[in-house]
Amino acid sequence: MFIKVVKDWIRRSNKLERIWLLAKIEFKLRYYENKLGLLWALIKPISDIFIYYIAFQKILNQGIPNFVSFLFIGLILWNFFVECTSGTVQILSTKKYLYEYTNMNKIEIYLSTILANCIGFFFNLFFFIIFYEFIDKGTLGLSWTAFYFIPIFINTVLLALAFSTILSSIYVLAKDITQIWMVITGIGFWVSPIVFNLEKFRTALPGADHVNPIAGIIINARNVLLYQKSPEWNLFVFDFIYAAILILIGAFLLNKVGSKASEKL
């Protein structure tokens, strides 16, 4: 299916333009329809940072240096993943108008929604960099290792796409996957090193950084952005393999179950 999509793109060049158009409209609907506009994208991680800072740094006194930057990058990656996946569980129902009357490829609908989330993510990443470089005191600063963040983010997008196709296909058969996924992401948040010291996290939950793929993404993002280190290569490779396998499963389900969405939903 993916090879067919790429071939189609080359043949009919309006596909990239269409994905971008749908992404812009999705982004506008999400952020510009309320009075706070784009600021809303930033308020969510800032309010989360405030709460977790009080709980984990002040009350539990974890002693993690530059805890706000540590939280900031972890939260925006996690929120990006959750928004992409939660926002696409019902996509075959909410975006039915796009494929019900034409032979448009459904994968474009997923890509446009994830692209809309990317715009919000880059907005947050920009503020993270400003905060980390110029406001947070005593940081190491960004170095050349920050370039590793590009493949790490691509990996996150691939995971989001894979989970989106899997979940939305399941939705065709079982509507309560929306609530079940909310519970899973709720658990996933705590089975990740977003708010915890990495050593304590690994001691308490050995192997969790491999079970939860976003845990590995966050660990490596912190290595390359906060600590001027290279990624942990085993996690880096493992998460790409994880994404590749899930994408194959997602493509299979979309082809088998998602293709019947127009008659089942």
Added chain:
Amino acid sequence: MSTEHNFSIVARNISKTFQITEDSHNTVKHRLFNLFNPPRAKKVLALKSMSLDVVKGESIGLIGRNGSGKSTLTKLLAGVYKTDTGSIDINGTTMLMNLGVGMSHELTARENIYVSGSVLGLKIKDIDAIFDEIVDFAELREFIDTKIKFFSSGMVARLGFSIAVKAGADIMFLDEIFAVGDMKFQEKAVKVFESSWIKGKTVVLVSHTMDIIQKYCQRSAYLKKGELIYFGDTATAVEMYLKDNE
């Protein structure tokens, strides 16, 4: 007319069966609690195995009584439904039009024009070029930046029809489209239909009005109870249909 790329649609041995479940097993909870009590599924054979080709640029008619499988066949040929058996090769973009095209009620008329135009295969600069024509044809200039959820059903239908008229797809499936808008709008619609669709595109026309089928279609398919009884010249197909209605 005979090389494979002269065809817009080549369908071979296609069939479609719908599974209608009587119980609501559409949640994970239901499925888990009823592991040993699977839902009773009723199979409805909507289309029996059939083959047909549509040549590029021709206009074919689909006729048959209610429940004969016309809508299912159009959805299969348009690539909206997946076939259970056989294969369909679709050569180009398709649009299934039944009193309008698919539009989001959360978007404005302007956004819907761009989204629909793009979905139908146009580039943004092509949509820019026909944008004013679409708005004027739909007679909706003063509501162009209003969300269409605030439109009347007639306004939505006019907008959908206008997008289809001006943007169009390579292969158009038109299901009883001559019922859109008031009389004045219908006259306009028929004129455009004759000048741009019939002459320039591949059209599959579904209608119960035999005058329309006879006027526009060179070949027609006659369906009865999900079976393709005849596919050939329109006069014979219409005759069979009328006999069935006696």
